[in-house]
Amino acid sequence: MNFEEKLIAIWSAKRPDIKSGRELERAIGLSNGQISKWRTSNPSQKTMQKIADFFHISVDSLLSGRIESTANQPVSNTDLASEGVFFYEGREISEDTMNFIRETLKRIQK
The missing domain is CATH 1.20.5 (Single alpha-helices involved in coiled-coils or other helix-helix interfaces)
Structure with missing residues (x-):
């Protein structure tokens, strides 16, 4: 499973309200088309942390494509x-x- 596939799996489970890749890129603060580039490469450590923070998961969960329990996830300050x-x-x-x-x-x- 490449990084793009792992990200899509987590996105589907954690933020089904976001309907397009571009919308997800904007929400995370990524450049246009960035997600599709991860079919053949991985993002930098800094970008991985940014994505993990967005989904309230660890970088390890992001890399594995598995979502940890939601019991101890932080609540956003909204x-x-x-x-x-x-x-x-x-x-x-x-x-x-x-x-x-x-x-x-x-x-x-x-």
């Missing part, structure tokens, strides 16, 4: 008041559920 799509266990959270979470957090913070 403002829940902002617009965006949020996921839990690979499924999109509905706007009604997000509103419930926002209101609950507001009550807890007071």
Whole structure:
């Protein structure tokens, strides 16, 4: 399995909301067409770390193409008041559920 195939497997499992390779490249901060170049080569260590950080996995998991347990993965520091799509266990959270979470957090913070 080449690096591109490993990346695609992890992408499919971790971020199915990202629909195209170009969209993934933009989200990670890679240059256009970079992913397809990894059919025959590997990215630099720095780029691997950037990709691993994006998916909240270790570089070892990235290199193996296997995803580690999600139990101890970091939670992103995203403002829940902002617009965006949020996921839990690979499924999109509905706007009604997000509103419930926002209101609950507001009550807890007071």
